[in-house]
Amino acid sequence: MKLLLVDDHPLFCVGFAHALTHALPGAQMLTAATLDAGLKAAVGAEDLDLVLLDQRLGVDTGIKGLRLFADKFPLVTRVLISGDEDPALAAAASAAGASGFLGKSRSVPALAAALQRIAQGDVVFDGLTAVPASVTPRASPCTPTARQCEVLMLLALGHPNKRIAQELGIAERTVKLHVTALLGHLQARNRTHLLAVAHAQGLLPR
Template sequence: MDIYLPPGHTRVEESRAWAFREVLLVDDHALVAQALAGLIKHEKLALSVVTVGSLDAAESHLNQGSDVDLVLLDLVLDGEAGLALLPRLAGLKTVPPVVIISSSEDESAVRAARTAGATGYLAKSAGRSALVRMMKSIRQGKGYFPGGVSPLVPGSALTPRQAEVLSLLAQGFPNKRICQSLGLTEHTVKTHLKAIFSHLGAHNRTECVARARAQGWL
């Protein structure tokens, strides 16, 4: 675990009025994490940045009662799906906002992150100004997704995997293609679809997608 402090600053020194106390950066690519942490501290966007490379390490740090008030989470870690961290935060006294930082700009990935409960989504290809806009927006209690700032999505009862299935369903994928895309068996996909239909009170795929859009899940 690495901790970065802005040059010439300590936790008790005044920084930007909207700067975060502590950002937890979860990324298993050390060079990427170091570069992003360096940019955050250079722009004085946070008083400190802690970097970890796994979901277990992230959960452990958060459970220590740290000052983390923003989590930047890679969508795909080594052998782990980043979105799997979100349900593991439920037991925290205060759950910090989670922004997905990913090399993928695919719409289905963005929708899955949003529906799973992420507060924002920023492509790794985005520049410095986009990073600043995102962090300002999150600090103001707003969401940040491709296309600009958007309101936070109402809480849903879907798991991250169900959110992915719903996103592909909305794109018109049949069950077999959903299986192939997510590496799931047909039985598992049908189980997820049954749960999604139940949450929405839907009786068919068209009604499910329509209700999900009305709820703001898509």
């Protein structure tokens, strides 16, 4: 699993990244101190699985970051972390497309366990007593197009957008548009959830 931590507090960022690397065997941890730096780091990491965004990022916020990452990297799972464990902030994270909201008061093993669950397609929102409606799977009335099904099949093989574009002879931007449409059609939160829903609906062979 490859993760990106975006946090502008150097001591926390380095220490937390180091601790998570040890708590998640085989995990690769990238770090960035600003939202812009995080977006640039994600561009060079095609196989990025999950991004952790601190709520306080200087002039920016983690909520803004969630929306930007959702727009530019819709298949990357997004999680907000914060020392302010307010249920309203958790709800805002859900509305911005996060698959989780984790308080910094959690122990490192507990955070690692929560991230593993999220990476597998679960949702974890500290401070909320129920799963937010915005991340509850719903049946979709839309059927993917033939081209979107081709993209879906290649996603299931683990291909990054660049390779999908090459194999289908289309622009990488077009692949991203198809992926965004698939997420909307199947009401999926991220790559793992998209493939799980596609399997459940018979769009992918078992």
